[in-house]
Amino acid sequence: MNIALIGSGGREHALCQKIYQSKLSKNIICIPGNAGTSTIAKNININFLNFKNLLRTIKSNKIDLVIVGPEEPLVKGLVDFLNKNKIKVFGPNKYAAKLEGSKAFMKSICKKYKIPTAQFKICTNRKSVNNFLKTCKMPLVVKADGLAAGKGVAICKSKKQVISFSNEIFQGKFKSSKKLVLEEFLEGEEASYFLIVDKKGYKFFGSAQDHKRVGENDKGPNTGGMGAYSPAPIINKNLEKKIINKIVNPTLIALKKKRKPYTGFLYVGLMIKNNEPYLIEYNIRMGDPECQVILPRLNTDILKIFNNVLKNKIKKTKISWKKNKCMTIVMCSKGYPGKYKNNKIIKNIKKIKLKKNSFIFHAGTKIINNELLSNGGRVLNITSTGKKFLEIRKNIFRIIKKLNWKDGFFRKDIGWRVI
Numbered sequence: 001m002n003i004a005l006i007g008s009g010g011r012e013h014a015l016c017q018k019i020y021q022s023k024l025s026k027n028i029i030c031i032p033g034n035a036g037t038s039t040i041a042k043n044i045n046i047n048f049l050n051f052k053n054l055l056r057t058i059k060s061n062k063i064d065l066v067i068v069g070p071e072e073p074l075v076k077g078l079v080d081f082l083n084k085n086k087i088k089v090f091g092p093n094k095y096a097a098k099l100e101g102s103k104a105f106m107k108s109i110c111k112k113y114k115i116p117t118a119q120f121k122i123c124t125n126r127k128s129v130n131n132f133l134k135t136c137k138m139p140l141v142v143k144a145d146g147l148a149a150g151k152g153v154a155i156c157k158s159k160k161q162v163i164s165f166s167n168e169i170f171q172g173k174f175k176s177s178k179k180l181v182l183e184e185f186l187e188g189e190e191a192s193y194f195l196i197v198d199k200k201g202y203k204f205f206g207s208a209q210d211h212k213r214v215g216e217n218d219k220g221p222n223t224g225g226m227g228a229y230s231p232a233p234i235i236n237k238n239l240e241k242k243i244i245n246k247i248v249n250p251t252l253i254a255l256k257k258k259r260k261p262y263t264g265f266l267y268v269g270l271m272i273k274n275n276e277p278y279l280i281e282y283n284i285r286m287g288d289p290e291c292q293v294i295l296p297r298l299n300t301d302i303l304k305i306f307n308n309v310l311k312n313k314i315k316k317t318k319i320s321w322k323k324n325k326c327m328t329i330v331m332c333s334k335g336y337p338g339k340y341k342n343n344k345i346i347k348n349i350k351k352i353k354l355k356k357n358s359f360i361f362h363a364g365t366k367i368i369n370n371e372l373l374s375n376g377g378r379v380l381n382i383t384s385t386g387k388k389f390l391e392i393r394k395n396i397f398r399i400i401k402k403l404n405w406k407d408g409f410f411r412k413d414i415g416w417r418v419i
Helices: 011-023 051-060 070-077 076-086 103-111 128-135 159-170 236-256 291-297 303-308 389-402
Strands: 002-007 027-032 065-068 120-125 140-144 153-156 180-184 189-197 202-210 213-215 217-224 227-230 264-273 276-283 327-335 358-362 363-366 371-374 378-386
Touching: 002 011, 011 027, 011 291, 011 303, 011 358, 011 378, 027 051, 027 070, 051 076, 065 076, 065 303, 070 076, 103 180, 103 236, 103 276, 120 128, 128 159, 128 180, 140 159, 153 159, 159 180, 159 291, 189 303, 189 378, 202 236, 202 291, 213 227, 236 264, 236 276, 291 358, 291 378, 327 389, 358 389, 378 389
Parallel strands: 002 027, 002 065
Antiparallel strands: 120 180, 140 153, 140 180, 189 202, 189 264, 202 227, 213 217, 227 327, 264 276, 327 378, 358 378, 363 371
């Protein structure tokens, strides 16, 4: 099979690696890809949001299946466009993609189907914000309604902060929407639960815990993710039943009723409080960096899984997992998630000899004149598998020390809950 993979992050490098290992894979093109994918696939640097140009590239490369990594093309309707042009594609349709594309849409489903989530209010103007502020306690979470590249959420400790961040959203700080959701702050432990879904059923596709804050001890602003580990020990059989019955099933039924059934990866972002799951968010694709700790644990051929989703046979597909655990630590450009500089040389990567249980997944990287350069806020994902999280983390630290990249930084406490 000839495969096209859309995206350029660490998630896409991890997906590319798995597709490359598949017995069914022949050629892979990554659009646009990164320095890591370029070693196992052909990178084509075009704008994947220009759907007509993308279609020409897919046809000229005789692509059998398109895998969409990031959320933006899904929310903008790439799956519907490719289906209409008779191209096989893995991912949810535009309507189902609103689960991530609109916080207000997701919250409205929660309300209608009594899905456990934080108390909330959808606001379109300052008056509705002020009215909600009269009825609730601090802290309060303010979320931009549309996509905001992980920067559209603020945990506000004072009413002044709520009003300030709300005003930024109303004034169009995030181009995707001028609407917002205010919600109560839930205390608990976060977990990510993944499924792979077709029109007739779904299968479990791993669990993970992510570290969103930039600083150690979970301090500082939110990021796209500073590291993760899998599996998430907090998710036991009893909790899993609650997640499926109270959250997942009602959501998938809601979409089927609209005749827009969900297909693709579904990421269920949870807050666990007193052994009860509350839905924080849905993502309509694999998480990043969660994908980088889930895929190294997957035994089953990933293209076989994707093909079975397209045939609506996921229920009959046996998905097997390695018993070992996995962790990734993200190397970021200094200054991230604020201002940072690109084009910083990463010298020592070629000298590092990785063992079978370790991987370096590229995220924000590019190659110019045979040199590896940084090209984004999150640059590399140093990943390792093993039996104990403490040993895995020590191994990752050894690799980072050899890498000795002076223009980067990382969190040293990834996995603190389990370690």
